[in-house]
Amino acid sequence: MRAVIAEDSVLLRIGLVKVLETAGFDVVAETGDAEAVLAAVEEHRPGLVVLDVRMPPGFTDEGVRAALVIRQQWPDTAVLLLSQYVEERYAADLLSGDTRGVGYLLKERVADVEEFIDALRRVAGGGTALDPQVVSQLLLRRHSDPLDRLTPREREVLELMASGRSNAGIAEGLFVSESAVAKHINSILAKLDLPKADADHRRVLAVLRFLGVG
Amino acid sequence: MRIPTFLRGPFDGAGRAVALLATGVLVQCGALVVMAVPWLDGGPTKASSCLVAVVAMVAVLAAGCPLLTRMQRARFRARLGVEIPVAGRSWSWRQLGYHLAAGPLIALGGALTLLLWAASAVAATTYVWVWALPTETRLAQAGYAVQAGYLTAAGLAGLYGAAWLSRTLARLDTRAAVRRLGPSRAELLEQRVEEVTESRAGVLDAADAERRRIERDLHDGAQQRLVSMAVNLGLAKVTLTDLPEDARKVIDEAHREAKEAIAELSNLVRGLHPAVLEDRGLDAALSGIAERAPLPVGLTVDLPVRPAPAVEAVAYFVVSEALANVVKHARAGRADVRVETRGGILLVVVTDDGVGGADPTGGTGLAGLAKRVASVDGTFSISSPAGGPTIVTVELPCAP
Known part of the structure; x- marks a missing residue:
């Protein structure tokens, strides 16, 4: 799959190229600013774009804005945003439409190469990858209500579920069996009055709606 | 002659x-x-x-x-x-x-x-x-x-x-x-107070700017290098699977160390003046602190407009320090942070349900907090009876 990278820090960009190539992507363009990335996407029509949030010229949220343009103009292109810090607003903006092929991770996650490659593949395959910190910050906002009825274990499962992991991924992360995860998820969906859904991304969407995003 | x-x-x-x-x-x-x-x-x-x-x-x-x-x-x-x-x-x-x-x-x-x-x-x-x-x-x-x-x-x-x-x-x-x-003497004193106030504001601004500069330097410099190094080590881990066990162990160890260094550096930077505070304001920055705290933290931020950067920085510092104290001393089950404006005053209240008995004169943490608050003419008060709860209240003047 073709991929485009937009990251203004040269060192990190080199690292990203290596990781993407290791993961089997074909990096067709790498840029350092948000304007150039749109041109590159137009030209190459990649399957995946990896974007830094903070880029020249303004060093604010150029990456988010470019991501929204890409989502709108080329809906089939998966977008993974990398950020220095978690800002729920960015996640909300990004997830406000379709959650297919969307990711929002902290930059430092790139260093966990194996997990990062997992996230890359998930997003490129139409899934969702949200940083655990994004999810827990979103949970933090909802400090009343049905969330209090969840057990600590169920909260953990909810966080991983919201971050886009599949049942197998959650089971791996918590060192439990997949059937246990399925049981937890059923319990969570019941407690939160969420519709049951089989596809991972629709489940993510439901959870995010519940958390007030999207 | x-x-x-x-x-x-x-x-x-x-x-x-x-x-x-x-x-x-x-x-x-x-x-x-x-x-x-x-x-x-x-x-x-x-x-x-x-x-x-x-x-x-x-x-x-x-x-x-x-x-x-x-x-x-x-x-x-x-x-x-x-x-x-x-x-x-x-x-x-x-x-x-x-x-x-x-x-x-x-x-x-x-x-x-x-x-x-x-x-x-x-x-x-x-x-x-x-x-x-x-x-x-x-x-x-x-x-x-x-x-x-x-x-x-x-x-x-x-x-x-x-x-x-x-x-x-x-x-x-x-x-x-x-x-x-x-x-007159009164006029001279008035003038002096004005000058001192102005120069103090200047010093605070300079200190703030310096913190921000250090944050940026660290972020653009050392942190990027560390991330790059960790990425390379992580790649080595993933790709060099046919290495002898010892070599893989060394790479694994180095990779972990690099990631820990990144985390430590991030913490340090957050303590200085986090970029999120400058870019996105108190709400976003505080939810970051609350999320990282090892106990449940309720957060309510109600700010119709962003306060001055110096006030934001102090409010951030207050919450960060107060929560650190809660974690260290209070043995609390949960904490609550409330930030709101009330007629030209930025009110920050941090409550916990811990054991209480915090002494504002005892540790350096609370004393440092009070000093930092005083530097912007704010007031700091703490109520912490033995048995709890502990309530830290900080009022910071900010133009309405």
Whole structure:
């Protein structure tokens, strides 16, 4: 799959190229600013774009804005945003439409190469990858209500579920069996009055709606 | 010929003092003429009209007060090089006091001193005058030489006296002018407070800017390198699967260390001045802190507008430190953070359900917090009875 990278820090960009190539992507363009990335996407029509949030010229949220343009103009292109810090607003903006092929991770996650490659593949395959910190910050906002009825274990499962992991991924992360995860998820969906859904991304969407995003 | 110091000393600076006194006399004469206007036509005769005249005189002087003050200030500057600080108001009873009382009195003293100078100069040069007289006159006055000697001595003594008087009067005049025409003590203090407030704000801003610069430098420099190194090590881990067990262990270890270094550096940067605070404000930055706290933290932030950066930084620091204290000492089950504005005050309240008994004078943490709050004129209070709960309340002034 073709991929485009937009990251203004040269060192990190080199690292990203290596990781993407290791993961089997074909990096067709790498840029350092948000304007150039749109041109590159137009030209190459990649399957995946990896974007830094903070880029020249303004060093604010150029990456988010470019991501929204890409989502709108080329809906089939998966977008993974990398950020220095978690800002729920960015996640909300990004997830406000379709959650297919969307990711929002902290930059430092790139260093966990194996997990990062997992996230890359998930997003490129139409899934969702949200940083655990994004999810827990979103949970933090909802400090009343049905969330209090969840057990600590169920909260953990909810966080991983919201971050886009599949049942197998959650089971791996918590060192439990997949059937246990399925049981937890059923319990969570019941407690939160969420519709049951089989596809991972629709489940993510439901959870995010519940958390007030999207 | 060199004149010994003890003879010359009293005259040092006397010239400038005399010039000051002379100009003082001139200014007062001018004022006197103005004041004399009501009396020009023979003067009022009845007591009531006398009163009117006096009131009119004071009124004239009061009206001319700013002008007189300017003239006096110019006089001290030109004659002595003394700069009298400008008072806050152009008119005050203190200034009028100088123009009506101290000024005229000293001018009177100055006039007498000038007379003493003249008389002493004449006396000290008696012999010159004597030689100018016709010889017969001198011969007719037996013993004139001795009397002339007395006169000369008296004249010389008078000159020394006049020099001393001149300098003393000039000193008195200067002191009176500085005290009466310059700013009052209250004004000086006010000015000083203003200056100190301004310079403190400057220092705070500079410190803030410095923190931000360090944050950016660390982020753009060391942190990027560490991430890059961790990525390379992570890649090595993933791709070099056929390495001997020992080598893979070493790579694994290095990878973990690099990631820990990244985490530590991130924590350090967050403690300085996190980028999220600058970019996105308190709400986003505080939710980051709350999320990372190892206990459940409820967060309510209600800010219609963003406060000044210095206030934001202090509020962030308060929450960060208070939560760190909760984690370290309170043995709490949960904590709650509330941030809101109330009529020009940014209110930060951090509550926990821990064991209480926090002593604001005990640890460096709370004392540092109080200091940081005081630096922006905020108030800090803590209520922490034994058994809890602990409530830290901070109020920071912020323009509404």
